[in-house]
Amino acid sequence: MERQKRVAAIHDISCFGKCSLTVALPLLSAAGLETCCIPTAVLSTHTGGFTGYTYRDLTDDILPVAHHWNSLGLDFDAVYTGFLGSEEQTEIIARVIDTVATEDTMVMVDPVMGDDGKLYPVFSHTFPAAMRKLCARAHVIVPNMTEAFLLLNEPYRHGPYTEKEISRMLDGLAAICTGKIVLTGVHFDETSLGAATYDPETGAKEFVLRERINGFYHGTGDVYAGTLLAALMCGFSLHDAAAAAADYTVLSIATTKKMDKDLRYGVNFEYNLPTLMRMLGRNEE
Numbered sequence: 001m002e003r004q005k006r007v008a009a010i011h012d013i014s015c016f017g018k019c020s021l022t023v024a025l026p027l028l029s030a031a032g033l034e035t036c037c038i039p040t041a042v043l044s045t046h047t048g049g050f051t052g053y054t055y056r057d058l059t060d061d062i063l064p065v066a067h068h069w070n071s072l073g074l075d076f077d078a079v080y081t082g083f084l085g086s087e088e089q090t091e092i093i094a095r096v097i098d099t100v101a102t103e104d105t106m107v108m109v110d111p112v113m114g115d116d117g118k119l120y121p122v123f124s125h126t127f128p129a130a131m132r133k134l135c136a137r138a139h140v141i142v143p144n145m146t147e148a149f150l151l152l153n154e155p156y157r158h159g160p161y162t163e164k165e166i167s168r169m170l171d172g173l174a175a176i177c178t179g180k181i182v183l184t185g186v187h188f189d190e191t192s193l194g195a196a197t198y199d200p201e202t203g204a205k206e207f208v209l210r211e212r213i214n215g216f217y218h219g220t221g222d223v224y225a226g227t228l229l230a231a232l233m234c235g236f237s238l239h240d241a242a243a244a245a246a247d248y249t250v251l252s253i254a255t256t257k258k259m260d261k262d263l264r265y266g267v268n269f270e271y272n273l274p275t276l277m278r279m280l281g282r283n284e285e
């Protein structure tokens with residue numbers, strides 16, 4: 001049997017609303033990965049559309065967890081970060097990477113900061129600069145269009161976009177992060193939606209577009225990023241991993257749409273986990 005890969009996922013726990021760790025852990029486990037986590041905060045719900053949520057900050061616990069892991073001699077095939085509660089946490093995560101990552105560890109940063117042209121209200125206007133520094137440490141970044149504009153320090157522009165415009169944005173992001181780039185929320189018309197990828201090793205810029213399903217479903221960025229990492233860890237190329245992530249996100253949205261649920265409650269990604277395992281080739285082992 002092949003050696004089991006080990007991943008560290010560093011996000012908040014939103015106790016209700018399916019995002020961050022409650023999405024990352026099951027997806028990565030379904031991919032057969034040993035999944036460890038560092039919770040950065042515990043909230044009663046995510047912040048997207050709910051009010052009155054509780055927020056327990058765990059900033060002081062993050063580095064001690066990493067130091068303890070280090071004392072045990074644990075090594076990691078990937079470190080994956082998402083929603084971080086403060087600028088201070090972005091600096092602490094850089095120190096976690098220094099502590100637990102080796103030269104063989106893939107660092108994936110999802111620079112969770114906003115959506116639909118808006119910075120999430122929990123973040124100050126100086127947060128994107130701090131996130132930019134963390135992206136510089138990554139081998140893979142997965143910004144959505146809002147986050148890409150924030151990282152580039154440019155005003156947001158609604159799509160549809162042109163290929164030239166997306167190519168220019170990928171070049172700008174490549175100046176911030178020398179790793180692979182997967183830009184989500186890309187569309188050239190109103191009927192499709194997907195991602196653009198840039199691989200600095202080959203210089204290839206590619207697009208993965210799928211039919212758009214209307215409606216804003218919360219947590220889909222986390223389903224996309226978790227599946228992307230799962231596929232990369234299973235040996236998929238950047239383009240194939242971006243395609244698998246798009247397919248699985250669309251499948252999760254389509255399943256949710258049939259159930260007519262509150263869009264804040266997150267998508268039903270659980271129903272199709274057996275399909276994800278097949279997509280990742282896990283049933284053939």
Ligand code: PXL
Nearest residue numbers: 014019020046047048083219
């Ligand atoms: O899905 C991104 C996310 C993660 N964690 C928390 C959030 C959000 C987006 O709103 O509020 C706490």
